Amino acid sequence: MEVVSLATYVGGSNILGIIPRALTTPNITGLTVRREIQVSTMHERISKMLEKSDAFIALPGDYGTLEEIFQLVSWSQLNIHRKPIGLLNVNKFFDGLLSFLDHVVEQNFISHLVRQIFVSASTADELIDKLQHFVHAPDPVMA
Template structure:
């Protein structure tokens, strides 16, 4: 049992040899981008792979390539993860993976985590919904 999602992911990361994203939804994307970011920050050097079945992740790969072209991602960091259309090819790429060593960020270590209680609610955080958006919808 763990205290939250971040702690659960940190525990899974601690016990894994690599990370593989299968086709999925928001949760899969969130976890994939988190382990890619951890690699970028130097928190781990484990291989990260996308199982790109039937081109499922093609649009994501195109987005990442565009971010590289536009200067938002370093070209060397494009290779933080690998992708393949089938499991056999993906495993081969994961086995051949060499961590990115471009000196872009300092090595970080998350061996100690401190649980802090959430801040007390404030009147603004008790509001539900988006009043401005509702007004805009009514005006349309």
């Protein structure tokens, strides 16, 4: 997060950090966050991110990254939001996850339509283009 925050800051963009109070030490949030919203829980963080964001991009990460993107995709499937969710598949980081999701479709646990909630690309430019053209298609089972 710090490297992305620093690159964004150096590029002249504003950064909004939404972070649980338990993680607000400067070595985690960094000095480049110009505006910070502190929340009590991770659930509140996701809700605030939904309120403040137009789209979501997941970079290669750990369990926390996976938890957040799966919560967002679940909420999209339930029509709680219609915002695009992108996976920046740097060096094929998400290939295993994407293959697993294809397997889940093959096993009929999610539809092909629901599988399309995740948008992925190997470059930032390609991913942003895909996110800009994303059209949310409600899951007919959940509609």
